């Protein structure tokens with residue numbers, strides 16, 4: 001554990017800590033462009049310079065390990081002068097088109113030129129002009145803005161191992177580009193847009209959609225597969241506009257996949273069910289929640305009176321949070337004594353493991369582990385078919401379908417017998433043949449509208465924070481709580497995510513010792529799951 | 542794309558690979574082999590080299606385009622590289638380049654219509670002490686004045 005002095009302050013850091021990180025412990029991280037904590041240091045931009053006593057000139061802090069006895073200054077006059085010089089060179093060919101640049105507001109070239117720049121250019125020669133060009137289906141390049149920091153090429157070399165980008169030519173003619181006909185189209189490609197310190201690499205999906213300072217943000221998790229990458233959800237004018245990864249050494253490090261970023265079109269799809277609908281004699285009405293609840297209550301009562309308590313069935317999906325699953329279990333098992341409670345899964349997607357070890361799970365059900373931990377349920381097509389058979393024979397007369405999913409996956413067998421039901425309640429995110437046959441339609445909340453927790457495929461319990469307002473105020477948790485109340489029960493812990501989680505933790509040993517608050521931003525392993533940060537270059541060596 | 546190395550070239554590449562710690566490290570010498578084999582390096586050749594070395598084509602192009610000593614498609618029989626970096630600039634390479642442009646009737650970066658000469662301004666050729674420096678294909682000439690350049694060009698077969 002080397003001890004060193006930085007700006008007059010003593011600090012002890014773990015062996016091997018880079019000087020730039022050591023500096024960050026006592027003061028602001030030295031300004032930098034090419035250094036990124038998720039990539040191997042390259043030391044090419046020369047912005048992160050510090051003065052080390054006894055060493056000639058200034059030294060870059062991003063490649064140098066902190067050493068015993070070092071005396072370091074981040075604000076030495078030589079350092080300040082050197083930074084000004086670096087800034088001046090970087091801006092020589094820069095177009096300074098911040099007003100039309102997507103990165104403005106989160107661009108470190110912009111930030112550093114406020115802090116370390118000269119304000120005016122002394123360069124009078126012609127600037128290099130290079131128009132924007134396409135690099136692949138999701139990314140475009142504004143070459144003039146590139147400062148050649150190589151973060152993007154290192155990402156593609158180290159993390160994906162695909163190396164689509166390289167620098168061509170050299171000196172002032174250096175140009176970042178793809179090989180002709182070999183576009184960037186790997187599953188993690190959009191991470192290079194995030195890590196580009198300037199607005200050179202641009203996501204076509206986000207292009208010109210919002211100025212970043214107008215975005216509302218919430219820390220949450222991605223719901224597009226069972227990995228549960230930590231993300232920041234960002235919205236503009238009430239619309240989910242961008243997802244960016246949030247570092248979590250236990251799950252996704254600094255990255256997330258393109259699928260996760262781009263698979264939320266359903267949230268704002270105009271066909272998405274947003275109204276509570278009641279259907280009677282082939283006519284449908286929009287109704288308020290109390291009227292729907294009363295219809296459900298009356299329908300359930302009629303079925304139970306005529307055919308016994310066990311004539312009720314339930315179907316849930318892994319888009320319900322642990323808290324919602326807990327209430328759903330209470331409703332269907334404890335209150336209604338349902339004959340069958342089954343889980344339906346979305347079909348698997350493609351699994352992917354990057355060179356670095358970053359994983360996309362084939363399992364596209366974000367809270368599959370929660371289904372198992374909370375309700376002991378494993379999605380099972382056989383069980384869903386058995387449910388359909390029970391409906392066919394009349395053993396089940398009322399069915400509650402809860403949670404929904406972004407693409408309908410109800411099996412034919414179930415849809416075919418739906419019209420035999422005396423009461424069919426369907427809550428979903430998208431239209432479907434089953435939804436069309438429902439007596440009561442309840443809009444489901446999408447993941448970015450949810451407050452609660454999911455468990456990822458490592459057994460990590462992670463929080464979702466609502467960025468958007470769900471179609472039914474209170475979301476799925478609110479609907480389930482109200483349903484319990486309508487049936488004469490009450491949701492535990494007041495019915496909010498925090499209280500319901502506390503009840504879950506008290507009753508279910510897999511959640512023992514956890515509180516919703518203590519899940520924090522990075523989540524906690526559920527009881528019995530392993531808690532092991534993975535090194536960022538696990539498989540990349 | 543049906544491009545492939547000959548038996549002989551493949552054997553040479555295998556010998557080369559044995560001398561480097563990684564396949565990628567052999568990029569330059571393998572490009573040299575490819576240049577001899579195919580008479581120049583175009584996109585198809587770069588893809589072949591990339592496949593041979595387990596690199597991406599972009600990585601090979603990055604190395605190839607960094608240098609000026611590997612033949613590119615369309616170059617003339619003689620490639621004249623005038624060093625335009627500092628030491629040579631201080632010793633008058635600009636005049637040398639201007640002279641060659643006038644004599645050949647082309648700008649730096651261009652090839653004469655008869656495909657005899659390609660003229661390039663390049664970065665340091667590492668003979669700064671004897672600048673200005675002119676390289677003609679693989680032969681290096683130092684302390685080159687316009688008159689000396691004329692003599693060199695006239696001596697070429």
Ligand code: SF4
Nearest residue numbers: 146147149150152196
């Ligand atoms: S495109 Fe961005 S990340 Fe890539 S080298 Fe240029 S500035 Fe760096």
Ligand code: SF4
Nearest residue numbers: 222225228229257260
């Ligand atoms: S790997 Fe899974 S959780 Fe992570 S961003 Fe992609 S879809 Fe989302």
Ligand code: FES
Nearest residue numbers: 032045046048062
């Ligand atoms: S951040 Fe250290 S040299 Fe670029």
Ligand code: FES
Nearest residue numbers: 624629666668669
């Ligand atoms: S500067 Fe011309 S050879 Fe070095």
